[in-house]
Amino acid sequence: MKEMTLKERDASSIYLNRDLSWLEFNWRVLEEAQDTHSPLLERGKFLAIVSSNLDEFMSVRVAGIKDQIKAGYAKKDFTGYTPAGLFKRIMKRCAKMVTEQYKTYRDITRLLAREGIVFTDYENLNPSQRRAMDAYYHDIIFPVLTPMAVDQSRPFPLVHSQALYLAVLLMKEGDDPDEEPYFAIVQVPSNLSRFIEVPARVNSKKHEFVMLEDMIEQNIHTLFSGYIPISVDGFRLTRNADLTLDEEGAEDLLEEIEKELRRRRWGAPVRLEAEKGIHPYALDRLREEFEITDNIFEIDGPLDLTYFMKLPGSLHGHEHLRYRPVESIYPPELLETEDMFDKLKRQDVLVYHPYESFDAVTDFICQAAYDAQVLAIKMTLYRVSGNSPLIEALAHAAESGKQVTVVVELKARFDEERNIAWARRLEQSGCHVVYGLVGLKTHAKITLVVRQEQDGLRRYVHVGTGNYNDNTAKLYTDLGLLTSHMIIGEDASALFNEVTGYSAPHNWKAFGVAPTDLMDKLTEKMRREISHAAQGRPARIVAKLNSLSNQQIIDELYIASKAGVKIDLIIRGVCCLRPGVPGLSENITVRSVVDRFLEHSRIIYFQNAEQPEVYISSADWMTRNLTRRIEIICPVFDKQLQQTLIRILELSLNDNVKARQLLPNGTYARVMNAAPPLRSQFEAMKIDTWKGQPHDHEL
Known part of the structure; x- marks a missing residue:
């Protein structure tokens, strides 16, 4: 029997391989380094990201595949690849990517030279320059x-x-x-x-x-x-x-x-x-x-x-070779109040980073740390910046007698040493530091503040899609919900009790929580959309995520597609679902937006006939998120905030400048249409003009 070619084997599977899909993502990053419409120094940054991404891919994913080969593991994964076959395919693809990467490097350095930024050899220096470099070598390098x-x-x-x-x-x-x-x-x-x-x-x-x-x-x-x-x-x-x-x-x-x-x-x-x-x-x-x-x-x-x-930071001038700085605005809902708790008693607030400043989240936690009426602060920390003001605020809160509990995830890859240092600093100040549950990473991003008020205790909660990191909040798109909603507060208390103590599984009223019931909750919502479609009611799912690789979730989406549910997925990175296959996924579209900021926010929308539900989440739809991590999905109840989230989804779905669409064969093509150019991240920078404004249509 004739052996199938790689293309034939790929096409025969209804799933795309996770690692090959990741390489497609890194190729999209490389395309940004090649985009002649982008400022030249920014193109160099994308080239650096390609290298950094490949380093992590090799040290984690390829390392794991090599371990499987060494152990003699030869079973195929659900996409049809054995470890040996996958390794061979990855190496071939990586070799091609590296060749293209260095071709791009030569193009960029040639263009930089035209702008007066020259990487040269020692031999090309004149005598006075050589003397200066010789002195530098002997004084600094040697x-x-x-x-x-x-x-x-x-x-x-x-x-x-x-x-x-x-x-x-x-x-x-x-x-x-x-x-x-x-x-x-x-x-x-x-x-x-x-x-x-x-x-x-x-x-x-x-x-x-x-x-x-x-x-x-x-x-x-x-x-x-x-x-x-x-x-x-x-x-x-x-x-x-x-x-x-x-x-x-x-x-x-x-x-x-x-x-x-x-x-x-x-x-x-x-x-x-x-x-x-x-x-x-x-x-x-x-x-x-x-x-x-x-x-x-x-x-x-x-x-x-x-x-x-690091090159742009060492150069003065050359502003035309950089993006214009982003002026993050302070959320207007919080701008005219000195008492954040008083404001949150009356309304929920949604913060969209980096277009809105992370200072709002820092201020929430700092106010809690210094507020005499606050009795307790509970918080998860996954990746924190090197000089985070949050650590000092939590330390002060503990030293001033507040009950402070911090769940520090020591297993956050490549941040382990920093998190160990933070854990010790917090313990020294009197915080209760918990390292999470055995076998699970705590990836949920949540803060609970318990405050004594005239009418009794009130809970205030921040739920985020990204880390409590003021540095990455300037580079990643993320969302944070600030709320005093009673049901969310009760679920937040129950979540911390489960993580820090012994507690029977909670009957969640608002949250879906991995690894206990998040998968079931997502499945239930998808099947409800199927039921609506069967009865002729509007049925649609829109999900914005970093990655989609869990087979069970993909199968549920395939079932929903075959039942007539319209599904639009905005997946920045890995996607193992194959869209647009007749009889399987013709009602599913997948697009990826790769642009100036790393798309990191996670939003899920269920049309639910005429009663839409919108959620933000810390979890991607990957097996590790759904089964081996503590994650949450949180509803946004406020109708006006729902409209803001819907507007964010619409921007990504209508992007025809930086969006690529996943084709049935597993490759990506730029979205090209006759509509006026729309670059979703640049439109999002105008958030002060559209946030909170009436929205005349649903997704």
């Missing part, structure tokens, strides 16, 4: 460098994951050139700027930069006196970064995670990147040491393009 020889008495040193190194081959004067060379490595310091600005030439306004690794290579002889350098080649190793925790057997989860973080440094090698043209002997030594043969990339350009993210 003292930080450590040459590490590898021989019989000195074993191969630890190579840190995703750090940049130079592989150096050497010989002594008079040695036979055919003899085996001496081998050493030098780490390129990560605490120095990757690019060094050169003093300007006379009568020149150009900004010239040389790369840090090039400066070290130019002066490599200063590290190995008495030896002759044969070759100097950059390389970079990516290790498995997934933590393997025995949570049930751990006496102290914090200590166990600290141990595992130390072990992460020695994670199994997953990917080796090397400078194109690397000396064959050096490459063989690296292959042998890292025991890696099947995931090696020879890079035609500087390794690790994430440095492009």
Whole structure:
């Protein structure tokens, strides 16, 4: 029997593979780096994001696939791929992406040079510039460098994951050139700027930069006196970064995670990147040491393009090469009040970041921390910024006698060390710090404030779609609901009781909570839409999420589509559902918006005949969110706020500038239509003109 081609096999499945779908997402990010309509320095940032995304993908997803292959696991996933087959497909796709990425890099640097921003080689500097760079090397770079020889008495040193190194081959004067060379490595310091600005030439306004690794290579002889350098080649190793925790057997989860973080440094090698043209002997030594043969990339350009993210901050002027700054407005509902609690007693408030300032959320928590009538504050923390004012506010609240309980998620990937530090700081101030439940990550974003008022205790709640992080709130689109709604407050109390203590499963009145009933609640709502469609009533589902990969949810959406329910999905990243397939999903559309800000808000709309329901959520529709994390979906009861959420959904659905539509074959195509250009994120910047305004139609 003739074996199916990759295209035939993909088309034969009703599901798209999660990892291949993620690569399609990163390709859309790369397309933003290639978009000639975007400012040039911003295109460089997208190029940096492509590199950062690939690093995480390799260290987590590809590492897991390699572990399965090593263990001999050969069972197909629900999309029809074995680990070995998927790995082969991923490597082929990644190789093509990296080639395109560096082609884009060359295009961007060429255009930057036209703008007077030049990355140059040491050889191209004039004498005075060389003297300045030589002085910089000897004063700043040289003292930080450590040459590490590898021989019989000195074993191969630890190579840190995703750090940049130079592989150096050497010989002594008079040695036979055919003899085996001496081998050493030098780490390129990560605490120095990757690019060094050169003093300007006379009568020149150009900004010239040389790369840090090039400066070290130019002066490599200063590290190995008495030896002759044969070759100097950059390389970079990516290790498995997934933590393997025995949570049930751990006496102290914090200590166990600290141990595992130390072990992460020695994670199994997953990917080796090397400078194109690397000396064959050096490459063989690296292959042998890292025991890696099947995931090696020879890079035609500087390794690790994430440095492009820092370039705009080092340049003054060149405003035409950047996006105009976003002026986040303070939510108008809260602008004219000094007492946030008094306002929230009377109305709910929805905050849309980054168009509306995260300061509103910070102010809510800070006011609670300093308010004498507040008795208790309970909060979840997943990823917090490095200098978060929230930590100090919570610490003050505890020190002043308030009951402060903080659920700190120690297992938030790549933020474990920072969260451990915050946990210790909060404990020292008297906060009750809880690390969540065994086997589950606490991903819900919620704060509960309990306040003594004249008419009794009142609960105030903030529910968000994004982290309590004032830095990412300027870069991600997210939503936060501030409310004193009694039912939401009761559910919030029950949620914290379940997380921090022993409590029987709650009969949720407002929330859907994973892993207990969120899946059931979503299924119930979808089936209700099916019932409406069967009876000829309006039936529609609109969901805006980061990712959709859970098979059960996808199957429910397929059933709803076949029943006549109109379904519009706005999925930024991974989507395993195949839309537009006759007899299966012809009533489903999927689009992705990739633009200046990372689309992160999660909104779900059920038309429910003439009684629409709108929710915000911390959860994507992925198996991990629905079964292995504590997540919430929260209704927005206020009709005016519902209209604001509907307007946000409409903007994404009508975007014909930065939206791509998922085709049945698993590829994405830009949305092209005859309507006037509409860029949803730019329209959202006009939030002060449309938030709270009457809306003349439903979705």
